[in-house]
Amino acid sequence: MKNLTNDLYLxxxxxxxxxxxxxxxxxxxxxxxxxxxxxxxxRDLLAHGKTTDDILIEAYAVIREAAGxxxxxxxxxxxxxxAIALHKGKIAEMRTGEGKTLxxxxxxxxxALTGKSTILVxxxxxxxxxxGHQMSALFSFxxxxxxxxxxxxxxxxxxxAMKRKIYxxxxxxxxxxxxxxxxxxxxxxxxxxxxxxxDYYYVIIDEADSVLLDSAQTPLVISGKPKVxxxxxxxxxxxxxxxxxxxxxxxxxxxxxxxxxxxxxxxERYFRLDNLYAQQNFELLRHIILALHAHTLFERERQxxxxxxxxxxxxxxxxxxxxxxxxxxxxxxALEAKEHVPITQESRAMASITYQSFFHLFPRIAGMSGTAHxxxxxxxxxxxxxxxxxxxxxxxARVDEKDLVYYNEESMLAAVLREVKDTHKTGQPVLVIAxxxxxxxxxxxxxxxxxxxxxxxxxYNTAKEAEIIREAGQRNAVTIATAIAGRGTDIRLGPxxxxxxxxxxIGLGRMDNRRQEQQARGRAGRQGNNGSSRFYVCLEDEIVRxxxxxxxxxxxxxxxxxxxxxxxxxxxxxxxxxxATARTARRSTMEFGESMKAQRDLVYRMRNRLIQEGRTDxxxxxxxxxxxxxxxxxDCGRSLDPAMAARxxxxxxxxxxxxFPEESETATTERAKRYLLNCASRRFDEKKxxxxxxxxxxxxxxxxxxxxxxxxxxxxxxxxxxxxxxxTGRAYAQxxxxxxxxxxxxxxxxxxxxxxxxxxxxxxxxGEIRYDEEGKASVLLP
Numbered sequence: 001m002k003n004l005t006n007d008l009y010l011x012x013x014x015x016x017x018x019x020x021x022x023x024x025x026x027x028x029x030x031x032x033x034x035x036x037x038x039x040x041x042x043r044d045l046l047a048h049g050k051t052t053d054d055i056l057i058e059a060y061a062v063i064r065e066a067a068g069x070x071x072x073x074x075x076x077x078x079x080x081x082x083a084i085a086l087h088k089g090k091i092a093e094m095r096t097g098e099g100k101t102l103x104x105x106x107x108x109x110x111x112a113l114t115g116k117s118t119i120l121v122x123x124x125x126x127x128x129x130x131x132g133h134q135m136s137a138l139f140s141f142x143x144x145x146x147x148x149x150x151x152x153x154x155x156x157x158x159x160x161a162m163k164r165k166i167y168x169x170x171x172x173x174x175x176x177x178x179x180x181x182x183x184x185x186x187x188x189x190x191x192x193x194x195x196x197x198x199d200y201y202y203v204i205i206d207e208a209d210s211v212l213l214d215s216a217q218t219p220l221v222i223s224g225k226p227k228v229x230x231x232x233x234x235x236x237x238x239x240x241x242x243x244x245x246x247x248x249x250x251x252x253x254x255x256x257x258x259x260x261x262x263x264x265x266x267x268e269r270y271f272r273l274d275n276l277y278a279q280q281n282f283e284l285l286r287h288i289i290l291a292l293h294a295h296t297l298f299e300r301e302r303q304x305x306x307x308x309x310x311x312x313x314x315x316x317x318x319x320x321x322x323x324x325x326x327x328x329x330x331x332x333x334a335l336e337a338k339e340h341v342p343i344t345q346e347s348r349a350m351a352s353i354t355y356q357s358f359f360h361l362f363p364r365i366a367g368m369s370g371t372a373h374x375x376x377x378x379x380x381x382x383x384x385x386x387x388x389x390x391x392x393x394x395x396x397a398r399v400d401e402k403d404l405v406y407y408n409e410e411s412m413l414a415a416v417l418r419e420v421k422d423t424h425k426t427g428q429p430v431l432v433i434a435x436x437x438x439x440x441x442x443x444x445x446x447x448x449x450x451x452x453x454x455x456x457x458x459x460y461n462t463a464k465e466a467e468i469i470r471e472a473g474q475r476n477a478v479t480i481a482t483a484i485a486g487r488g489t490d491i492r493l494g495p496x497x498x499x500x501x502x503x504x505x506i507g508l509g510r511m512d513n514r515r516q517e518q519q520a521r522g523r524a525g526r527q528g529n530n531g532s533s534r535f536y537v538c539l540e541d542e543i544v545r546x547x548x549x550x551x552x553x554x555x556x557x558x559x560x561x562x563x564x565x566x567x568x569x570x571x572x573x574x575x576x577x578x579x580a581t582a583r584t585a586r587r588s589t590m591e592f593g594e595s596m597k598a599q600r601d602l603v604y605r606m607r608n609r610l611i612q613e614g615r616t617d618x619x620x621x622x623x624x625x626x627x628x629x630x631x632x633x634x635d636c637g638r639s640l641d642p643a644m645a646a647r648x649x650x651x652x653x654x655x656x657x658x659x660f661p662e663e664s665e666t667a668t669t670e671r672a673k674r675y676l677l678n679c680a681s682r683r684f685d686e687k688k689x690x691x692x693x694x695x696x697x698x699x700x701x702x703x704x705x706x707x708x709x710x711x712x713x714x715x716x717x718x719x720x721x722x723x724x725x726x727x728t729g730r731a732y733a734q735x736x737x738x739x740x741x742x743x744x745x746x747x748x749x750x751x752x753x754x755x756x757x758x759x760x761x762x763x764x765x766x767g768e769i770r771y772d773e774e775g776k777a778s779v780l781l782p
Contacts, residue, residue: 009388013084016057017077023061032069032141038062039143042113052110056087063109063142067102070141071134079103082368082390087111091208091367091379093389095396096519097490097526100368101131104204105138107366112144112170116201119172121179123207125150132173139171149174149182160189164196176211180220180358184351187604188222190706192611200362208367209515212383213375215355216586219593221721222351232284233330236291237337239270249292256588257296258289286722290334298335301438302542309341314437330722350714352721356382356590357597370522371515378583382590398502398525401534405568407559412538416508417446419534420478424452428500429477431491433520435509436542440480443508447478454478473503483516491523498530507535510543510571513579537571539563547581548574591738595745596720603713610705614698618684621701621764625680626673628652628758633669640672648676652758653765654683683765691769703779704763712756719748 027035042055042062052059060080068074075083079099082092083106094100104120112118122128132148139146147169151158158166163182166172174182186197205211243249248263259267264276267288276285298304304313311332326332326344336343359365360383367385376387406412416432423430434440440456447454455468457479472479474494493502503524511517517535524531539548539556552570615621632648633640642661650657653676666672691697727741766782 005386006389009085009090009386010081010391013081013388016084017080019057020060020064020080021077023058024065027061027065030065035062035066035069036141036143039113043115046114052087052114055113056084056110059110059113060084060106063106063138066142067105067138070138071102073099073102075099075102075106076393078391078393080106083107085388085390086204086366086368089364089366089385091369091372091385091387093369093372093387095392095526096370096522098390098392100206101135104206104368105135107202107204108171109139109142109144111202111364112139114201115170117167117172117198118170118201119174119179119203121174121176121203121205121211123175123210125175125178127206128173128175128178135173144170146170147172149178160194160196167196167198176205176215176355177220180353180355181222183358183361184220184222184353187607188351188710189611190703195611202364203359203362203366205359205365205367207369208379208385209369209372209375211355212359212367213378213582213586217354217589219352219354220358232287233291233333233337233343235271236284236287237294237334239267239288240291240295242266242270243292245296249296251296256585257292259292286330287334290330291337293331294334294338298338299542300339302436304335305437306339306341311335311339311341350717351600352596352717353600354589354593356586357593357600359383371518374514374518375583378586382586392528394528396525397528398521398531398533400521401532403535403537403568405563405565405571406536406538407561407563407567408556409538409540411560411562412509412536412540413443413446416443416506416536417450419506420447420452421450423504424476424478426500427475428502428504429473429475429494429497430479430504430506431472431523432478432480432506432508433523434480434482435507435511437482439508440482444480447480452478454480457481473497475500483511483520491526493529501532502530503532505531505533507533507537510535510537510541510575512543513575513582537568539567539571541571543578544571544574546574547577588738592724592741595742595749596717599716599745599749603709607706607709610702610709614702616688616694616697616701618681618688621684621761622677622681624757625684625761626677627754628761629673629676629680631754631758632676633673640666640669642666645672645676649679652762653679655766680761680765687764692771696769700767700769700779701764704767704781705760707781708758708760708763709756711759712752715755716748716752720745723748 038058042059045055046052060083064075064080076099078094079102082094082098082100082103085092086104087107087110092100092103094103108118108120120131122131128150129148132146132150136146136148145168147166149158149163149166149172167182182197186195189195243263243266245251247260248266249257249259251257259276267276268274271284273281273284275281300306302314304311306312313327327335333343365383365385372379372387373389379385379387404412404415406415420430420432432443434443444454444456453476455471455478457468468479469491471477473491475497491503497503505521505524507517507520511520521533524533538544539552544552548570555567636644642663642665645661645666646657661675664671665675688697691700723741723744727737727744762782768780770778770780772778
């Protein structure tokens with residue numbers, strides 16, 4: 001069925017291609033000036049009712065001809081087919097070396113003609129800068145501007161004004177991380193000067209499977225003022241040491257973990273508690289769950305490394321160290337306690353979004369990848385994106401050898417060393433792609449002992465990435481890498497290498513999923529060149545340790561050499577289980593994120609409305625104050641007395657209480673409400689009279705309201721982060737933790753909305769605006 005659907009798409013796109021090709025000679029006959037004049041011509045057509053679909057054929061013919069003139073690269077037919085798929089909102093699966101960077105220029109040009117936001121997202125800063133600079137010449141020739149949202153000088157901090165200029169460009173190149181953080185940061189701004197993003201319209205995501213799937217479980221989090229340090233991290237870490245798997249805690253198929261009933265009882269005895277799950281023990285429970293996660297779900301050299309006295313996180317897909325990045329909601333501090341390094345302060349989450357939620361903000365989305373079809377169903381279910389496999393420009397000449405399966409790592413590494421030695425003698429370049437950083441280090445040591453010169457590309461030396469990759473296809477080159485080498489990098493063969501057999505790719509260990517292995521194989525045999533690939537796997541591969549049967553490790557310990565076919569099936573089965581687990585975890589992340597998404601969208605819309613409008617009408621604010629007073633009176637019940645009313649006024653309305661309320665003024669709820677509303681009304685008029693200009697009045701009300709909203713939202717985001725960690729503790733009681741999470745998230749949001757109104761009116765009533773000798777105003781919050 002998948003093949004049939006793909007064939008139908010390709011049949012449709014080839015018809016469009018034929019019409020584009022027919023226009024080729026006419027475009028070639030145009031002068032540079034005539035070709036450039038097509039851009040304002042297309043824009044005029046769009047302004048008068050035409051759609052991008054209507055002008056696609058001629059626009060593609062134009063930009064194709066321009067690419068040939070400016071870049072010296074005239075897109076092949078298959079590249080045009082890929083470009084058509086991208087405009088149609090598909091994920092174009094194109095093999096490594098098929099020129100995806102050039103393919104993207106066609107839909108970017110077409111969609112930028114609308115004048116709306118058009119963005120290409122890449123995996124890292126190096127690729128964003130490289131592709132943006134390379135393709136900007138083409139877009140400039142056609143009268144379009146290009147923005148590159150990358151800090152090429154790490155010491156440079158991009159200001160909102162600089163960001164505004166970048167995002168005002170017709171076409172923007174950025175990384176998925178920068179783009180997501182810019183969205184969050186803008187929505188923390190207090191005025192129009194802090195806003196720089198245009199409304200989202202069209203985005204192309206390069207390496208879409210890495211961004212939309214592999215990074216889907218990692219939320220983007222903006223952290224703010226740190227919380228008070230807690231000594232519970234060390235205590236919880238000590239407690240975790242006495243627990244036993246399956247008896248005291250369970251790691252489920254979604255790679256989550258929680259205490260069993262026995263584990264909860266053990267915690268109650270250890271910490272001398274009556275009920276671990278009582279509300280007053282929320283923080284302790286959270287720290288226990290964090291420590292449990294640190295020891296069971298996070299592995300050193302896989303998800304993180306320890307450098308000096310710091311925990312450094314690793315990018316799952318690339319193996320790169322993620323600079324200045326920490327896990328949120330206390331998870332980073334739990335890892336620090338586990339590794340016995342100094343525990344840093346836990347920051348408060350101020351804003352958060354997952355990539356799943358973020359890219360759903362775009363009305364039009366497309367993607368490119370060399371390995372998307374394996375997860376085509378998930379792309380369709382979560383993002384509504386179909387995968388279209390694009391034919392290669394030249395037949396694939398690479399030879400993919402059968403896997404060689406060994407019982408243990410020692411036998412496997414010895415076999416790989418023999419193959420590298422034999423291949424190296426011929427001068428053929430070798431790229432060894434290992435399943436973990438630890439394996440790159442171990443194999444590097446073996447090569448050093450064997451006297452074979454080589455380069456290592458992993459999380460510890462990414463600064464030399466471009467140089468190492470350039471050399472990887474040269475004669476006698478031996479390169480060891482993690483999956484970092486398989487994304488967005490171009491290994492070109494040196495002179496005479498194709499005749500030697502091209503690049504030889506050796507996979508060292510079964511990887512987490514088949515996509516990573518396909519990407520690794522794809523480093524060889526680009527554009528019809530020769531090449532070969534083979535994977536060496538064993539029962540001690542991490543994917544087998546995590547998802548294979550426990551008896552397999554006993555077999556590995558008592559056997560050596562090459563393993564039979566049934567062992568290969570066990571290893572492949574572990575990989576399939578790992579893939580299924582990852583899909584389930586991504587779906588769980590998406591489901592947990594629904595509450596945050598709904599609340600975030602509501603809050604951000606409210607913020608934008610506040611920034612754009614700036615209301616000062618009394619009726620609006622007094623209706624909000626009425627809600628605040630109603631809530632106060634409800635909490636008081638029938639016991640309101642003059643002293644309580646006076647306390648409320650001094651805490652929320654004015655510090656200067658002229659007359660103490662009479663008994664008769666608070667005798668009933670109705671009278672008390674009338675009295676408090678009258679006090680609020682007088683204070684409102686008094687506050688407005690103190691502010692000199694209309695503009696200052698608007699800014700004052702806006703600032704007071706935004707501060708109340710932002711402070712409440714920061715507390716809510718932080719609470720939801722903590723709740724997500726702690727809620728798994730309820731699984732042992734057979735509760736539906738998803739239902740529990742959404743129920744509590746909704747209850748906390750309702751409480752937050754009232755807190756916003758209360759603090760908003762308190763800020764307005766008690767906040768002060770002061771003027772200096774020059775008449776400049778400054779605002780003091782209460």
